[in-house]
Amino acid sequence: MIVWSRTFRAVKGGYRQDEYEDAARPHGDACRAGKRLRYAVADGATETSFSGSWADLLAKGFAQGRTRSITRWLEVARQSWQAQVAGLVLPWYAQAKAEEGAFAAFIGLELQESGDWHAMAAGDCCLFHYRHGELQASFPIAMSSEFNSRPTLIGSRAQGNLRDDAILHWSSGSWRPGDRFLLSSDAFAHWVLCSHERGEMPLDMLQEALFETAGFEHWVERLRAQGLQRNDDVTLLDLRVWPAGATPGGLPTLRELAHSI
Amino acid sequence: MPYSAEVSRSNPSCILFLIDQSGSMEDPFGGSGGRRKADSLADAINRLLQNLAIKCAKSEGVRDYFHVGVVGYAAGVGPALSGSLAGRDLAPISEIANQPARVEERLKKVEDGAGGLVEQSVKFPVWLDPVAKGGTPMVQALGYATQVLQGWIANHPDSFPPVVINITDGESTDGDPETAASGLRDLSTSDGGVLLFNLHLSSREGQPIEFPSEVGTLPDAFATTLYQMSSPLPDYMVQMAQGEGYAVSDESRGFVFNADLVSVIRFLDIGTRPANLR
Numbered sequence: 443m444i445v446w447s448r449t450f451r452a453v454k455g456g457y458r459q460d461e462y463e464d465a466a467r468p469h470g471d472a473c474r475a476g477k478r479l480r481y482a483v484a485d486g487a488t489e490t491s492f493s494g495s496w497a498d499l500l501a502k503g504f505a506q507g508r509t510r511s512i513t514r515w516l517e518v519a520r521q522s523w524q525a526q527v528a529g530l531v532l533p534w535y536a537q538a539k540a541e542e543g544a545f546a547a548f549i550g551l552e553l554q555e556s557g558d559w560h561a562m563a564a565g566d567c568c569l570f571h572y573r574h575g576e577l578q579a580s581f582p583i584a585m586s587s588e589f590n591s592r593p594t595l596i597g598s599r600a601q602g603n604l605r606d607d608a609i610l611h612w613s614s615g616s617w618r619p620g621d622r623f624l625l626s627s628d629a630f631a632h633w634v635l636c637s638h639e640r641g642e643m644p645l646d647m648l649q650e651a652l653f654e655t656a657g658f659e660h661w662v663e664r665l666r667a668q669g670l671q672r673n674d675d676v677t678l679l680d681l682r683v684w685p686a687g688a689t690p691g692g693l694p695t696l697r698e699l700a701h702s703i
Numbered sequence: 704m705p706y707s708a709e710v711s712r713s714n715p716s717c718i719l720f721l722i723d724q725s726g727s728m729e730d731p732f733g734g735s736g737g738r739r740k741a742d743s744l745a746d747a748i749n750r751l752l753q754n755l756a757i758k759c760a761k762s763e764g765v766r767d768y769f770h771v772g773v774v775g776y777a778a779g780v781g782p783a784l785s786g787s788l789a790g791r792d793l794a795p796i797s798e799i800a801n802q803p804a805r806v807e808e809r810l811k812k813v814e815d816g817a818g819g820l821v822e823q824s825v826k827f828p829v830w831l832d833p834v835a836k837g838g839t840p841m842v843q844a845l846g847y848a849t850q851v852l853q854g855w856i857a858n859h860p861d862s863f864p865p866v867v868i869n870i871t872d873g874e875s876t877d878g879d880p881e882t883a884a885s886g887l888r889d890l891s892t893s894d895g896g897v898l899l900f901n902l903h904l905s906s907r908e909g910q911p912i913e914f915p916s917e918v919g920t921l922p923d924a925f926a927t928t929l930y931q932m933s934s935p936l937p938d939y940m941v942q943m944a945q946g947e948g949y950a951v952s953d954e955s956r957g958f959v960f961n962a963d964l965v966s967v968i969r970f971l972d973i974g975t976r977p978a979n980l981r
Contacts, residue, residue: 487974489973533800535800535828545980565977595979674974
């Protein structure tokens, strides 16, 4: 199995690049081959602190895929986050905030060579599965009205949190050669669903935007200015999957992929 | 849609606290077995400011999502913060957070992760100490707030509307406050009218009341007056309150009796807040 991936991001309008609190794995453009490949997007909650690093630990830990145990994945991420925060000398408000823990939404996808896919989600990060441009699955949210600013998220401290199995949602399906998966944080996912509900083809609109030299960030800024997309950090992981039999020479280049749909 | 403006550092909102520091606040508080209302008020305002500062805190510091003021009313009416913030009607929340009068160490019971509770030392900032002397010029205080917010709104015409939180035992000594309250609520930004919420600290014993939707359940005339002065909860706050388990309706007003108003700080929307964070 071979997977092409492209990662896009746009920082919340009015915020600095270093205030971006989403995370994705892998970064940038990538072509990976394997029997089991993992991809992830996480979105740190604005109203918690150190949430960008928490989102990054979740995405990184899941995508590395060293463990099949979700309990262990969360345990390792929590230990790492708490170790990062523990040594800091903080003013009273930052200390109180850190004691509340960081929180993040999450979407993780595992593609398997057998033709299966499995996804895991918490909160309002979403997966969209397309085949020949048609939406096959939207997970874990299917309607734009389901979004709000109070999702249930994964906490960096187990104390006081809901049980992890009450927060995590699961889905699975099968893929065919050339299928496309979008993993995204909530503002973009909300726009995708609104766009479908208006009878539009958001995948075509994305494709068109990617042709433009100004690129993804400029397009997102335009959607925000038109009131079509909420002002928030945006992260998009765009995946295309092919069977192992497809040799690199027989596969489209990234540029060709960008122009094909 | 009103009350939907994004609250950000470039488009902050405003929170103005009005605190009753009159002689009647020496009387015992109905819900606390003899504790003075002045002590309950100091706790209430310190907790509200603390929660607001923590809400805006990030790893790098406090983001100025709000401009905050505390106006005291008793013998006179005016800014009540002390130290380097003394005399200022409004200050960015980062300045409030960084300049409490003092930071005390207090013990707090927290979950130990194994179903029990353990005591943990926490820092407790104090901005205001209890004060109780003089009358209750609530009409004058509401007029002062109107004047402060007129100036603020002129500079922030598209902001999420200012929120005024009045904490009192309800016994105005300079006339019926309803007309002055109405004048305050009539101020507006392009996103909606000023929200006036009231926290009634009463000597009367009785069950706390939160966000009532009718006067029938209220215990006395002071509570009724404060209820009538209070803004209806905006739709989005009703939804959030319902999400947190409050029995509220579209008719509910921003009024609580012998209860706290910290929930209102949670209802201010500055971005994603986890539903499982309390």
